[in-house]
Amino acid sequence: MKTIAKASAVIMVLAILLSLAACGGAKEEAADTANASPLVGTWSNSEYGTAYTFNADGSGVLTGDVTGSGYTMEFTYEDKGTYVDIDYNVATKVQSIDYSISGDTLTLAGIEYKK
Numbered sequence: 826m827k828t829i830a831k832a833s834a835v836i837m838v839l840a841i842l843l844s845l846a847a848c849g850g851a852k853e854e855a856a857d858t859a860n861a862s863p864l865v866g867t868w869s870n871s872e873y874g875t876a877y878t879f880n881a882d883g884s885g886v887l888t889g890d891v892t893g894s895g896y897t898m899e900f901t902y903e904d905k906g907t908y909v910d911i912d913y914n915v916a917t918k919v920q921s922i923d924y925s926i927s928g929d930t931l932t933l934a935g936i937e938y939k940k
Contacts, residue, residue: 862904864924868931868938877931877938887913909933 869876875889929940
């Protein structure tokens, strides 16, 4: 009987710990969303046939179809407020590019993209 009581107590403690861990994850996810870069989302430029997608986790994708053949280039980025550091993983140097956002328009290196 004591063994069953101890096993039940252990199971209850584990259930409580798992519940608390799950709650902590939701708080962290909410904090990440609240601190998300204003760059997060997909920004397109129809004139050049390109689009940047910035993900909340610091990854992104540049897509385009300038010549009709299409291309996709994955990158990582770090938002610095008035500029963004982008690493396209093809060159050894990270590119620092000035940007501004006004409404649904991103101006990146002087080129306008719409959300």
